[in-house]
Every structure is written in structure tokens, then in C-alpha cells.
Amino acid sequence: MYVRKILLRLHLILGLGTGLLFFVIALSGALYTWEPEYSRLAYHQTVEARDRPMISISDIRQSLEKTFPEGDFRTALYRNRESSIEVLLYAPGTYYLAQLNPYSAELIHLQDMNKGWINYLKKLHRNLLLGELGREIVHWVTLLAIPLVVSGLIIWWPAKGRPSRDTFFLKATASAKKRNYDLHSVLGFYVSWVLIFALITGIYWGFSPVKETIKLLSGENNIEWEIPRSQVPARPVENDGILDQLIADYRNTFPNSEVRIGVPHGEEDPIHLSVIDPGKGLTAINHYYHDQYSGERIEGVFRNGLSSEISTFNAINGMVYEIHFGSILGLPGRILVCIAALIAASLPITGLLIWLDKGKRK
Numbered sequence: 001m002y003v004r005k006i007l008l009r010l011h012l013i014l015g016l017g018t019g020l021l022f023f024v025i026a027l028s029g030a031l032y033t034w035e036p037e038y039s040r041l042a043y044h045q046t047v048e049a050r051d052r053p054m055i056s057i058s059d060i061r062q063s064l065e066k067t068f069p070e071g072d073f074r075t076a077l078y079r080n081r082e083s084s085i086e087v088l089l090y091a092p093g094t095y096y097l098a099q100l101n102p103y104s105a106e107l108i109h110l111q112d113m114n115k116g117w118i119n120y121l122k123k124l125h126r127n128l129l130l131g132e133l134g135r136e137i138v139h140w141v142t143l144l145a146i147p148l149v150v151s152g153l154i155i156w157w158p159a160k161g162r163p164s165r166d167t168f169f170l171k172a173t174a175s176a177k178k179r180n181y182d183l184h185s186v187l188g189f190y191v192s193w194v195l196i197f198a199l200i201t202g203i204y205w206g207f208s209p210v211k212e213t214i215k216l217l218s219g220e221n222n223i224e225w226e227i228p229r230s231q232v233p234a235r236p237v238e239n240d241g242i243l244d245q246l247i248a249d250y251r252n253t254f255p256n257s258e259v260r261i262g263v264p265h266g267e268e269d270p271i272h273l274s275v276i277d278p279g280k281g282l283t284a285i286n287h288y289y290h291d292q293y294s295g296e297r298i299e300g301v302f303r304n305g306l307s308s309e310i311s312t313f314n315a316i317n318g319m320v321y322e323i324h325f326g327s328i329l330g331l332p333g334r335i336l337v338c339i340a341a342l343i344a345a346s347l348p349i350t351g352l353l354i355w356l357d358k359g360k361r362k
Contacts, residue, residue: 004159011151012355014144019348021128021141028125029198030341033325033334038118043099044109049081054102054251057243057261060087063105064098071096077260078251084108139206145199149192156189177357184350187343194340201324211317220313226300228289229268239264239271242295246271250288264292271295279330282318283310 040046055063060076064087071089078085084099099109113119120129127134157163168189170182204210215221243261250259254275262272270289277284284307289298303314310318322328326337 004155007151007154011148011155014148014151015348015351016355018141018144018148019352021137022145023345023348024128025125025138025141026341026345028121029325030338030345032121032125033338033341035118035122042116042118043084043097043111045079045084045086045099046082047084047101047103047108050103052103054078054081055085055100055105057247057263058240059105060085060100061240063100063107064089067107068096068098068110071098072265073263074265075260075262076247077258078102078247079258135206139203142199142202142206146196146203149195149199152188153192156185180350180353180357184347184354188347191340191343191347194336195344197323198337198341201320204320214316215313218312218316220311223311224301225303228270228272228298228300228302230264230270230291230293230298232267233293237293239292242290242292243271246273246290246295250275270298281322281328283307283315 057076061073064071064073068089071091073087074090075088076085077087081102083102085102087098087100089096089098094112094114097111097113098107099111100106101108123129125138127138130137156167158167168186170186171178174182204214243263247259247261250261250273256277258276258278260274260276262274264271269292271292273288273290275286275288286306287302287304289302290296291298303311319328324337326333326335329336
């Protein structure tokens with residue numbers, strides 16, 4: 001009983017101390033689960049499919065030189081025939097995502113990725129809109145939420161015997177106080193099993209010693225990665241023709257995949273192509289490299305290479321994001337995480353009401 005009282009006190013102190021921040025983090029996380037759908041609507045990524053070839057890298061460059069010449073063209077993402085081509089552009093102090101019509105190269109939408117409500121929602125979840133200070137606060141709230149959840153599970157278990165059937169269900173006919181207690185206790189029990197994974201993955205991002213430990217245990221530090229480089233010729237060579245040919249070849253070779261092509265900027269930079277299978281996750285992405293002058297494929301042991309050759313650490317690193325937002329289980333997983341995060345956001349409110357009610361009775 002003494003240990004139970006300590007856990008009750010711990011649960012109360014952690015809940016009152018982090019409740020408001022936890023509410024904001026959980027609610028923003030639940031909303032951000034649907035970022036791909038928000039972006040598709042807000043950034044006008046849907047286009048009418050046409051029976052004609054998609055534009056080339058040269059077409060993209062010409063269009064951007066007219067509409068946004070100050071942007072530094074970095075990558076182009078070719079998706080399906082009903083989606084715009086998404087171009088990454090660097091600019092002083094920020095970066096942009098430009099959506100281009102895949103058949104006419106018309107600029108459909110240009111988004112400063114440091115502005116807009118989707119970006120603010122992401123920052124609210126990651127740093128409470130407070131920059132690096134907010135990021136540290138989020139990390140520590142995430143860490144403290146683990147003993148909060150664990151202590152809640154232990155408190156949920158009866159002091160004597162096993163849980164009765166009633167502890168697993170909400171009772172609509174109970175009093176208002178009892179319903180509020182059940183909302184905190186019963187829903188808290190169910191959501192804990194999902195929430196614990198979101199918290200652990202959040203700690204992975206927030207505390208570098210965690211990531212470094214996994215690197216050490218997985219043997220990542222013992223792997224000697226090669227760096228893909230282009231062979232610089234004696235005379236300058238225009239590489240737009242090579243870029244056009246490569247993106248056409250890859251789209252023909254992988255017709256059911258999305259293909260991202262990176263435009264080299266340094267003399268030794270390779271042309272980087274990523275083949276993405278929608279719905280298969282970050283660990284299923286295949287990375288290819290080509291010499292920017294000759295177009296020949298560059299092979300070697302690269303940190304980002306073929307998915308079949310991915311290292312243990314890189315596989316874990318990719319899965320962390322998918323687990324955090326539930327995408328590892330596809331749409332059902334995202335729905336589950338969203339619901340769990342919404343319930344988690346309600347727990348500080350129901351918990352506060354329970355504490356206030358006990359204070360009144362005392």
C-alpha cells in the first residue's frame with residue numbers, strides 16, 4: 001500500500017506539472033497524423049491525368065527560371081499521373097516546395113515551408129513554437145510521460161485481486177463524477193499500450209545518447225560507408241540532358257513507384273535518384289547514384305543504398321517515424337494513433353477534474 005501511495009503521488013505531481021504541455025503536444029500530434037492529406041489539399045497536389053508524356057527536368061528548370069528565378073533547384077519528385085511534380089527549392093533563410101503541372105510545367109502552387117498552418121502545426125508538436133527551448137521542453141515532457149503512463153497502469157490495477165469486468169468498460173448510467181473517472185481510468189488503460197510506443201520513439205529523437213547507444217549496439221559505427229562521387233572531366237559537360245534521360249529511364253523502369261531525382265551542385269556530386277514504393281515505408285526506399293557527367297551508375301557501400309542492403313540502425317531509424325505516427329500499419333495504424341493521441345490529450349483534463357473533486361471533498 002505504501003508503494004501504491006507513492007505512485008499515486010508521483011502520478012499526481014507529474015500530471016499536474018506537465019498536463020497542459022502534454023495536452024498541446026498530444027493534440028497537435030493527433031492532428032499532424034494527417035499531414036499527407038492536408039498537404040495534398042493545401043498545396044494543390046491533385047491534377048487531371050492526361051494521355052501525354054510528363055515534363056522533363058529541362059522543362060522544370062525553364063519554368064522555374066521564369067516564375068521563381070531566385071529559387072535554387074534541388075530535387076524533383078515525380079509521383080503518379082494524378083499528382084503534381086513536387087520541386088524542392090532553396091532560398092536564403094528558408095526553402096520552398098513548388099507544385100508543377102506534370103504535363104505543362106505550369107507552376108500550380110509555391111509554398112514557403114517556414115510558413116503556413118501545416119508548418120506551424122508541425123512546429124507546435126515538435127517545439128511548441130518556441131524554437132530550440134521548446135524542443136527541449138517537448139523532449140523532457142515526453143520523457144516524464146513514461147513514468148506517468150506506467151504509474152497510471154499500476155494504479156489502474158486493483159490493490160487486491162484482479163480487475164473486474166467493470167474496469168474495462170465505460171458506464172453510461174453512472175454519475176457525472178464516475179463517468180469522468182472512467183474516462184480517465186478506462187480510456188487511459190487502453191490508450192497506454194499505443195501511447196508507450198509514441199513516447200519511446202519521441203525519446204529516440206529527443207535524446208542523442210539513446211540514438212548513439214542503438215548505433216553502438218547495432219554495429220553501425222563499425223561500418224565504413226563510401227561516398228558516391230562523380231568523376232570530374234577535363235572539360236565542362238552540360239548535365240541537363242543526362243538528368244532528362246535518367247528520369248525518363250527510371251520512370252519507365254519503375255512505373256508504379258514515385259521517383260525523386262536530385263540535381264547535383266558540387267563538381268563531384270552524383271545524381272541521386274530515390275525510388276519510393278507508396279505505402280511500403282521509409283525502409284523500402286531504394287537509392288541509386290549516377291555520375292553527373294557520364295550518366296553511368298555509381299556502385300558501392302553507401303549509407304543510403306538499396307533497401308535490401310539497409311543496415312540495422314538505418315532500418316530502426318526509418319521505422320521510428322513510422323511507429324510514431326502509426327504509418328507502419330498503413331491507414332489503420334494512423335487512425336489508431338490519431339484516436340490514441342486524442343484520448344491522451346483528454347487525460348490531463350479528466351485527471352485535473354478528479355483532483356479538483358477530491359480537493360472539494362476534503
